Amino acid sequence: MQPVTDLNCTTQYTSLSPTALIWQDVLAQAMTGELMAAMNYTSLSEICDDPAEVADALEHAAGEKAHAAAFAAEGLKIGVDVPNNVNARHWRRLREAFLRCISERDFIGCLIVQEVMLESFAVASYARVGKVAPGSMGKVFTAIAAEEEEHVEHALAILRGERALDPRRFDFLGLGARGAPRADWLGSEPAEAGDDVLVATVSVEDLKLTLRKTANSSIE
Numbered sequence: 001m002q003p004v005t006d007l008n009c010t011t012q013y014t015s016l017s018p019t020a021l022i023w024q025d026v027l028a029q030a031m032t033g034e035l036m037a038a039m040n041y042t043s044l045s046e047i048c049d050d051p052a053e054v055a056d057a058l059e060h061a062a063g064e065k066a067h068a069a070a071f072a073a074e075g076l077k078i079g080v081d082v083p084n085n086v087n088a089r090h091w092r093r094l095r096e097a098f099l100r101c102i103s104e105r106d107f108i109g110c111l112i113v114q115e116v117m118l119e120s121f122a123v124a125s126y127a128r129v130g131k132v133a134p135g136s137m138g139k140v141f142t143a144i145a146a147e148e149e150e151h152v153e154h155a156l157a158i159l160r161g162e163r164a165l166d167p168r169r170f171d172f173l174g175l176g177a178r179g180a181p182r183a184d185w186l187g188s189e190p191a192e193a194g195d196d197v198l199v200a201t202v203s204v205e206d207l208k209l210t211l212r213k214t215a216n217s218s219i220e
């Protein structure tokens with residue numbers, strides 16, 4: 001992934017350990033992802049009708065901000081500031097994919113993008129980093145990975161519940177009981193492979209197919 005920090009900018013860090021700038025970028029990617037998650041959950045709260053769902057989304061946003069703060073604190077311990085850049089190319093594309101779901105009031109799509117796809121990336125990467133990061137940083141990554149895993153399970157429970165309401169509608173129309181039909185989920189191929197916008201859409205599409213298989217194997 002594109003670094004969000006400038007690894008050539010060493011003049012202010014001459015007394016740091018040789019690996020400090022590497023950990024700075026690892027922390028920066030993690031913190032950027034957490035801040036993006038907070039933005040996504042805040043956006044999700046704005047399309048929820050149920051006050052309990054609004055509160056749940058805002059609680060999630062606060063939790064992700066706390067994760068970001070924990071990563072920033074780990075940076076300070078090794079003597080580096082941890083920048084965030086939610087406008088870095090790939091992070092911005094993920095945010096845009098999420099906002100498309102928001103604009104369509106596609107609650108299920110939002111869950112898949114943020115709570116399944118992005119949180120799964122976090123679980124996998126944080127757990128790995130947790131095994132090799134020095135000192136308290138490793139413990140922080142491991143602990144946050146466990147919390148993110150709970151977020152994935154939370155989303156999967158909602159998706160299973162949505163599917164249980166109407167399996168055929170969920171499987172074949174690609175939406176939960178609360179969603180409106182989406183023609184673009186009905187199997188059309190992207191017009192141009194490699195297009196930036198379509199890549200994000202196709203990724204979500206692929207994940208939905210995987211989720212359907214997972215739901216079928218675990219529910220039926």
Ligand SMILES: [Fe+2]
Pocket residue numbers: 034037063064067144148
């Ligand atoms: Fe998080």
Ligand SMILES: [Fe+2]
Pocket residue numbers: 037064119147148151
């Ligand atoms: Fe999370």
